[in-house]
Amino acid sequence: SAPYLGGGFGHFYAYAPVKIEYAVNRFTMEAKRQLDVLDQQLATRKYIACDEYTIADMAIWPWYGQLVLGRLYEAAEFLEVSSYKNVMRWAQEIDARPATKRGRMVNKFWGDDGQLGERHNRKDFEGKL
Numbered sequence: 001s002a003p004y005l006g007g008g009f010g011h012f013y014a015y016a017p018v019k020i021e022y023a024v025n026r027f028t029m030e031a032k033r034q035l036d037v038l039d040q041q042l043a044t045r046k047y048i049a050c051d052e053y054t055i056a057d058m059a060i061w062p063w064y065g066q067l068v069l070g071r072l073y074e075a076a077e078f079l080e081v082s083s084y085k086n087v088m089r090w091a092q093e094i095d096a097r098p099a100t101k102r103g104r105m106v107n108k109f110w111g112d113d114g115q116l117g118e119r120h121n122r123k124d125f126e127g128k129l
Contacts, residue, residue, distance in 0.1 A: 004030045005063050005072075014073040028079065031067075035084045038064060042086035046093075057094060065091035 008027035012020060038060070041048060048056040063072075068084065068091045070076040082088065094100055102125055105116045116128060 002063055004034065005067065009075075010073050013075055013078070032079060035064065035068075035079070035081065035087055038090075039084040039086045042090050047090065053094070053097075057090075061091065061094045061100075065094055069095060 004027060008023075009031045012023040012027055016023070038048070045051050047053050048060055064087065066072045067079070068076060068081040068087050070081075076082075105125070105128065116124060
């Protein structure tokens with residue numbers, strides 16, 4: 001998913017110095033197709049692969065979870081992500097996990113708030129979450 005969402009859609013929608021309508025449309029439709037596939041998959045199970053949180057969720061959530069939560073490319077409204085109810089549920093559930101909150105904090109590299117500069121053990125998170 002990353003090459004189409006990040007390298008394709010994200011680049012042409014948000015970063016390309018010249019907006020090329022064909023490229024934006026092409027990668028928009030592919031991102032929406034993948035959102036639809038995820039939504040159908042999540043209609044029958046709690047997480048991507050089964051009813052338990054797995055490495056599949058860990059790999060997909062940083063891209064599609066962040067997208068539907070409005071954290072990537074400022075494109076949630078453009079892509080009509082609220083129409084993918086199952087993806088929204090899945091993204092919100094993973095976002096609420098304590099481990100996800102810690103992971104976002106240590107891997108954050110933009111914005112002014114929430115960055116944890118030093119992390120050596122669990123105590124580094126105390127008072128930050």
